[in-house]
Amino acid sequence: MAASAPISACPACDAAPLARETASRAIGDKLILSLPTIHCAACISAVERGLAGLPGLKDARVNLTLKRVTLTTAPGFPATDAITRLADIGYEAHELDPGQLTQTAAARTGRDLLMRLGVAGFAMMNVMLLSVAVWSGAEAATRDMFHWISAAIALPTIAFSAQPFFRNAWRALSVRRLNMDVPISLAILLAGAMSLWEVAHSGHHAYFDAALSLTFFLLAGRYLDHRSRAVARSAAQELAALDVPRALRVRHGKAEEVAVDTLTPGDIVRVRPGGRVPVDGIIRKGQSEIDRALLTGESLPVFAAPGQIVAAGEVNLTGPLEVEVTAAGNDSSLHRMAELVAIAETRRNRYTSLADRAARIYAPGVHLLALFAFLGWITATGDLRLALNIAVAVLIITCPCALGLAVPAVTTAATGRLFKRGLLVKNATALERLAEVDTVVFDKTGTLTMGLPRLREDPVHDTGFAVALGLAQGSAHPLAKALLQAAEGTTPAQIEQLAEVPGHGVQGQWQGQTVRLGRAEWVGATAGNDTAVWLQIGDQPPRAFTFTDSLRPGAAELVAALREQGKSVHLLSGDAPGPVGALARELGISEWRAAILPAEKAAFVEALAAQNNRVLMVGDGLNDTAALAAAHVSVAPASALDAARVASDIVLLGRDLAPLSGALVTARKATARIRENFAIAAAYNAVAIPIALAGFATPLMAALAMSLSSICVSMNALRLR
């Protein structure tokens, strides 16, 4: 499909996708499929063995950590072959956008960090070995020799391994800010320089091992941080890759597939039944019904005819439509909504994480303490070397080994656990914000419900129902499909001259009478509040089949669990009061509002926030995006529209909603662990700082204290269940 797309007249517009395709070819014929459901050893061998026989496939390798499979293939191997094979053996698979250069970049930084970590670990252990000899009483020339060897190992290692900290510290300093990396870099550099000077003057104390273990532990924290973020990022990209931004452009009576961003106003675009409208426009040809659920939350499809305006993101249900483009790409309503979200996002980014808050108190505090120690000792003794030594000892001892590990160790454990349960945490501070939630606001269509209709009552299996089934066979409309699913024992009646009347319904001949199944107006009935199709046999009065939206699995459990946790639960929907009220009663939600506009949703969330409520918004549609961005923290199901997923902090990968209540508990526990870790670090400092200030600190004590506090903090993080 992509390969056969002709190059358009606008080369600049095509440059991006073209570059993407070239890139994929440059890597060799590699194809990456996302496998969201794999989880164990049996899955790995099932997938690899299942794919093995495919013609044109050279190798398949599953990556369980990232939940994907990399295929090495002969040129021109169609991805759909592999996807259908995987579907046959029961694994859901999606082709990933091959141009994920950022993906390889993330892998490269990960490997880079790991390399520095390995070097630091090697150097730390060797220097520690030599230091132990010094601590256990090596004297004079032997001590000096050991110190010199240590220096020869430590200094190049620091220059290589601690680079990430130096770079970050420099970046912060050059915009006149202080971050955690400034005291870290200062401690490492000063410890190295001071120790070298001491060794040159055959001093007793060298802090090479301290400088190296500092580097090692902090790099470990950095690497954990990077890993959990890389997993989240790659999964988020997988979701983005599901929407292929292509459209069918009609020119001189011929349709060709082009990228959406090459369309210009005035172009005619064909939208197939079942397809999503890619642009804003006006219908020029064809009749159909349009599903607006993702944009407005309405569960009833709308009749569509020439002259009517459609917006990007709506789904065409029954007949082919030709739409004249009025706005595409950056001007379309979809994109404008995404911009709104971006604005709201920056507002949310003002949330300062626990780690930032700690760093803000900590960084200046440490510098002041070291300066205070230096000034105090120099006025007391007048000995510059002693004063500097003590100041450096203070810097090293207070250095945030534990602090640097406190947050990443916990978030890695927590996000990993949530990922296993099917929740993808996209934002670094999302867990902390999730822990503070006291109010939960739900959207209806597509969030609490599946957005799939289901017959409300068990049908009477009479001839009328059989006729309706016979007619339903002639249509791909969701309501027709739902009707057929309820068929059970009834055999559909034989309908002759079966024909779909786009936008209205299906019509045919049965035992010499005209029979129709479709919209209320079409068969001469008055439409009620509920989603319904109407059946008319000959001249008999029409009869309705009413539908409800089926509940998303886990929705009832989630709402019950939330109320048990003492959260207040709200339901906001753009749908009509009838279905919203029915759902609210079914789930036991007393606070509900129907038929509200997207802006009102956001205003409602903001009003709740103004009353000091921390709001969790769960929604999937374009009408929810503003509210999702305005909320304290937000969750979207994987089936949600692109913009909604971008606006949310957490994406629910499975269909089941139930894991969400567990996520709230995990988030609260994780935040508690982070606070405990800070407490451990503070307690350790409370003991160590006076000792260092008094000038009693030795390299041995520094090494012991540093390792002990780091191990305590990591162990505490692992307790998270």
Place this chain on the structure above:
Amino acid sequence: MQMLMFLIPISLALGGLGLAAFFWALRSEQFDDPQGDGARILTDDWDSRPKP
């Protein structure tokens, strides 16, 4: 003390060997899928002969 002249270089060289092995493992992407590698030892797919 003479012994140290040999022992320290030898210990450093051995440690360096380990480091080199780590670099090799890193470069050949053996740390890219820690979860999968842990699970793979449980399968008996290529027990009797190596994967072609």
